[in-house]
Amino acid sequence: xxxxxxxxxxxxxxxxxxxxxxxxxxxxxxxxxxxxxxxxxxxxxxxxxxxxxxxxxxxxxxxxxxxxxxxxxxxxxxxxxxxxxxxxxxxxxxxxxxxxxxxxxxxxxxxxxxxxxxxxxxxxxxxxxxxxxxxxxxxxxxxxxxxxxxxxxxxxxxxxxxxxxxxxxxxxxxxxxxxxxxxxxxxxxxxxxxxxxxxxxxxxxxxxxxxxxxxxxxxxxxxxxxxxxxxxxxxxxxxxxxxxxxxxxxxxxxxxxxxxxxxxxxxxxxxxxxxxxxxxxxxxxxxxxxxxxxxxxxxxxxxxxxxxxxxxx
Amino acid sequence: xxxxxxxxxxxxxxxxxxxxxxxxxxxxxxxxxxxxxxxxxxxxxxxxxxxxxxxxxxxxxxxxxxxxxxxxxxxxxxxxxxxxxxxxxxxxxxxxxxxxxxxxxxxxxxxxxxxxxxxxxxxxxxxxxxxxxxxxxxxxxxxxxxxxxxxxxxxxxxxxxxxxxxxxxxxxxxxxxxxxxxxxxxxxxxxxxxxxxxxxxxxxxxxxxxxxxxxxxxxxxxxxxxxxxxxxxxxxxxxxxxxxxxxxxxxxxxxxxxxxxxxxxxxxxxxxxxxxxxxxxxxxxxxxxxxxxxxxxxxxxxxxxxxxxxxxxxxxxxxxxxxxxxxxxxxxxxxxxxxxxxxxxxxxxxxxx
Ligand SMILES: Nc1ncnc2c1ncn2[C@@H]1O[C@H](COP(=O)(O)OP(=O)(O)O)[C@@H](O)[C@H]1O
Ligand SMILES: Nc1ncnc2c1ncn2[C@@H]1O[C@H](COP(=O)(O)OP(=O)(O)O)[C@@H](O)[C@H]1O
Ligand SMILES: [Mg+2]
Ligand SMILES: [Mg+2]
Numbered sequence: 216x217x218x219x220x221x222x223x224x225x226x227x228x229x230x231x232x233x234x235x236x237x238x239x240x241x242x243x244x245x246x247x248x249x250x251x252x253x254x255x256x257x258x259x260x261x262x263x264x265x266x267x268x269x270x271x272x273x274x275x276x277x278x279x280x281x282x283x284x285x286x287x288x289x290x291x292x293x294x295x296x297x298x299x300x301x302x303x304x305x306x307x308x309x310x311x312x313x314x315x316x317x318x319x320x321x322x323x324x325x326x327x328x329x330x331x332x333x334x335x336x337x338x339x340x341x342x343x344x345x346x347x348x349x350x351x352x353x354x355x356x357x358x359x360x361x362x363x364x365x366x367x368x369x370x371x372x373x374x375x376x377x378x379x380x381x382x383x384x385x386x387x388x389x390x391x392x393x394x395x396x397x398x399x400x401x402x403x404x405x406x407x408x409x410x411x412x413x414x415x416x417x418x419x420x421x422x423x424x425x426x427x428x429x430x431x432x433x434x435x436x437x438x439x440x441x442x443x444x445x446x447x448x449x450x451x452x453x454x455x456x457x458x459x460x461x462x463x464x465x466x467x468x469x470x471x472x473x474x475x476x477x478x479x480x481x482x483x484x485x486x487x488x489x490x491x492x493x494x495x496x497x498x499x500x501x502x503x504x505x506x507x508x509x510x511x512x513x514x515x516x517x518x519x520x521x522x523x524x525x526x527x528x
Numbered sequence: 529x530x531x532x533x534x535x536x537x538x539x540x541x542x543x544x545x546x547x548x549x550x551x552x553x554x555x556x557x558x559x560x561x562x563x564x565x566x567x568x569x570x571x572x573x574x575x576x577x578x579x580x581x582x583x584x585x586x587x588x589x590x591x592x593x594x595x596x597x598x599x600x601x602x603x604x605x606x607x608x609x610x611x612x613x614x615x616x617x618x619x620x621x622x623x624x625x626x627x628x629x630x631x632x633x634x635x636x637x638x639x640x641x642x643x644x645x646x647x648x649x650x651x652x653x654x655x656x657x658x659x660x661x662x663x664x665x666x667x668x669x670x671x672x673x674x675x676x677x678x679x680x681x682x683x684x685x686x687x688x689x690x691x692x693x694x695x696x697x698x699x700x701x702x703x704x705x706x707x708x709x710x711x712x713x714x715x716x717x718x719x720x721x722x723x724x725x726x727x728x729x730x731x732x733x734x735x736x737x738x739x740x741x742x743x744x745x746x747x748x749x750x751x752x753x754x755x756x757x758x759x760x761x762x763x764x765x766x767x768x769x770x771x772x773x774x775x776x777x778x779x780x781x782x783x784x785x786x787x788x789x790x791x792x793x794x795x796x797x798x799x800x801x802x803x804x805x806x807x808x809x810x811x812x813x814x815x816x817x818x819x820x821x822x823x824x825x826x827x828x829x830x831x832x833x834x835x836x837x838x839x840x841x842x843x844x845x846x847x848x849x850x851x852x853x854x855x856x857x858x859x860x861x862x863x864x865x866x867x868x869x870x871x872x873x874x875x876x877x878x879x880x881x
Contacts (some may be wrong), residue, residue: 243803258723260723260724261721304593369809371809382644398689399576399748400576400748400789400792401576401788401789401792401806401810402809403792403802404792404794404803404805405805405806407794407803407805408802408803408805411802426721426722428722429751429793429794429795430794431534432794432795433795433797433799433803434793434794450736466723467722469721469726470722470725470726471722471751472722472725472726472729472749472751472752472754472755473751473754473792473795474749474750474753474754474778474793474795475752475754475778475873475874475877476753476754476755476757476774476775476778477775477871477874477877477878478754478877479754479755480754480755484726484727484730486723487723504623
């Protein structure tokens with residue numbers, strides 16, 4: 216592997232919602248880097264904190280503690296106007312439910328150019344329209360769709376509109392939050408291929424949030440597994456899938472039904488028991504157990520993992 | 529994987545056509561489907577959304593929306609034709625009691641204002657004729673059966689006090705308490721996390737054994753199908769286009785739509801390459817469909833596919849597919865490498881087994 220440039224660095228991120236008795240720690244001391252040009256997967260069950268992390272990078276959620284760096288520069292807290300404008304343009308998000316994320320009463324033209332207008336990222340009206348047309352074409356839609364309303368489109372088309380809206384900003388980094396979960400099987404592949412093509416053409420970096428592990432395995436380069444606000448394991452995707460170490464990762468992977476009746480029926484589903492950890496006596500740390508492969512564990516556990524699981528070089 | 533042992537039919541759908549009227553327009557949701565359900569089996573109905581899976585099973589339970597009706601065909605159960613039922617009274621002899629259903633959203637089946645124990649007990653009282661302490665004890669037994677602990681305490685709780693997976697277990701308990709012969713599960717785990725899904729599917733499999741149920745699973749997830757089904761019916765645009773034993777449909781599928789569904793699985797994709805994707809979108813069901821409904825999206829379509837609906841060609845004793853490609857006059861087609869590799873892998877497993 217050649218030298219990898221870190222595009223996004225999340226350092227000891229903590230996000231707390233509510234106060235006093237209602238205080239809820241949604242993200243607890245999470246750290247990871249996303250390299251330029253890669254697709255970084257974030258998987259975990261619903262409520263584990265995936266969207267919260269995405270929204271923190273988008274600066275929609277306030278960061279309670281820790282840092283988020285983009286190109287090595289802080290993006291949370293007080294930042295300069297120029298830097299603010301730059302990252303507003305460079306970092307975009309695609310949402311799970313294309314219907315809910317699009318303003319129903321606005322025409323596609325308005326929806327797609329909203330970001331352009333907010334950041335004044337066009338020279339003339341002609342330029343704006345041109346950019347909208349180009350974005351539509353790039354996601355495989357017709358330019359004349361600009362004059363229609365979202366309800367006139369199918370789920371797959373609406374997700375394309377959502378992608379066009381991100382794309383028109385000429386971003387560098389896209390957070391795709393379960394972009395195909397709401398779509399039909401036959402449409403999913405189309406949208407996945409589109410995302411992959413756009414990444415190639417525009418040198419994009421993706422944070423791909425998903426709960427469907429088969430898709431994560433197919434599309435991501437590295438994957439982090441999150442459980443109740445903690446990243447419990449992070450590795451190159453193939454390593455993670457072929458040699459999962461943390462018991463939660465193992466349980467999660469074993470639960471995914473394999474579309475092969477022979478394999479599926481031979482498979483043993485592991486159950487994760489969170490009480491197995493003895494963290495009151497020896498708290499865990501996020502350690503690199505082999506190159507590029509991190510797990511949340513204490514010393515005792517690491518020793519156990521080393522003896523019971525086969526470890527690469 | 530043994531084939532269905534006892535071939536006695538428990539429910540028989542014959543030439544069923546179902547239409548809906550919407551703002552003066554007519555939509556044909558089920559287009560002449562014939563399908564057998566065998567005693568004790570687990571049948572999966574697969575297909576993408578809008579293909580008619582839910583409408584088909586709702587018609588079996590007399591739960592079609594008001595604007596829909598059975599235009600043609602029969603649904604035979606215990607020598608009675610359910611398609612002829614006109615009153616709620618008639619349906620009440622079937623619904624719950626003979627055929628029960630678990631749906632995607634357990635909240636739609638639960639009463640938020642009643643304790644879950646009471647809701648199960650009502651079925652025990654109504655369908656098993658038990659009363660008082662006996663009914664209570666029986667209710668606790670069902671709660672235990674569906675994997676709920678601390679049953680006395682849980683009995684007194686309301687639906688909102690349970691997680692999504694737990695609620696689904698309660699809905700299953702209610703269904704079982706009515707002593708049905710057939711259990712229909714319409715996307716029972718689609719809204720759940722995979723770890724919970726695995727548990728619920730395992731539970732359903734165990735309960736099927738324990739209670740000798742015949743089960744129908746509706747899903748779009750081929751992984752779920754692989755886990756639970758003895759037999760598969762593939763639906764497209766209101767029609768069953770292929771039906772066969774699970775291994776037959778997975779590893780010797782014959783309809784191009786079945787091939788397309790399997791090919792677009794990410795598990796068959798090669799990293800860094802395009803995933804197989806089905807072009808276009810499903811047909812508009814408001815319009816009449818001529819020939820094979822999949823033809824416009826089918827790279828192997830023949831001229832006749834646009835003209836005449838293919839009949840069911842027999843592939844084996846248990847396997848049938850509606851595709852003109854099985855006609856002796858049809859040309860041989862070349863399948864994508866990845867699909868052939870998948871079929872081959874399946875055959876090897878079959879030989880090892
Ligand atoms: N604005 C908020 N206020 C309070 N709690 C929140 C808020 N946003 C998210 N949460 C909670 O934080 C947890 C993580 O949520 P989320 O990031 O949406 O999970 P995921 O995307 O993994 O399903 C959940 O328990 C959720 O209820
Ligand atoms: N009450 C209704 N009125 C009009 N169309 C309906 C109605 N119910 C279902 N449909 C249509 O019938 C078709 C099949 O629907 P359904 O059985 O729910 O599909 P699925 O395979 O996703 O379960 C769809 O095109 C759907 O829009
Ligand atoms: Mg989320
Ligand atoms: Mg349905």
